[in-house]
Amino acid sequence: MDWPRNDLILIASADRNWGIGFKNKLLKRIPEDLKRFSQLTRGNMIVVGRKTLESFKDARPLPDRINVVLTRDKNYQCPGAVVVHNLEELMSTIADFKGDVYVCGGESVYRLLLDYCSQALITRIDAAFEADTHLPDFDRESQWVREEAGGWQESKVGVAFRYDTYRRCEG
């Protein structure tokens, strides 16, 4: 495996303004998207920031996948997760993992790992929410190209969403 890995997969949902969260919560819980997230990441590895991990149900790691959590706090404990303290520790933890590594946020972790991702799976939500955390605008990032735009679907919670795929361009 190359060091560091550069085949990570970013996965996120973003509103019209690329907002992703507010007050340490998702902007909108879309059950269809959460189910897809679960199916994709199950059996693989997810990387999250400490705040995102604490936003999960009961502040516990997600089941049936390896949860890697980033924190600068050397005393931080998180039973059921692998705790790492910087990029180097993270890269050595994921180096030999044979499955897919999903970068699952929040904002600080997306920004930290963007350059190591080869693909970004973005669920676009056709709404604008108040947000305090954002993704970069992938449509304006010169290194990224939208490879696939899904068709708009209506969620049972009353918003439209679609699945877009971006890929990092070479060079």
Ligand SMILES: NC(=O)c1ccc[n+]([C@@H]2O[C@H](COP(=O)([O-])OP(=O)(O)OC[C@H]3O[C@@H](n4cnc5c(N)ncnc54)[C@H](OP(=O)(O)O)[C@@H]3O)[C@@H](O)[C@H]2O)c1
């Ligand atoms: N829409 C989506 O798809 C999606 C996905 C995930 C999260 N979110 C949302 O994003 C928001 C949270 O984002 P956020 O940026 O505030 O928090 P975050 O990225 O989840 O966590 C930030 C924390 O991660 C740790 N960290 C970050 N960079 C680090 C580094 N280089 N080395 C070591 N530790 C590092 C630090 O933990 P310590 O403070 O412990 O040192 C930092 O405070 C929430 O609203 C959440 O719901 C949205």
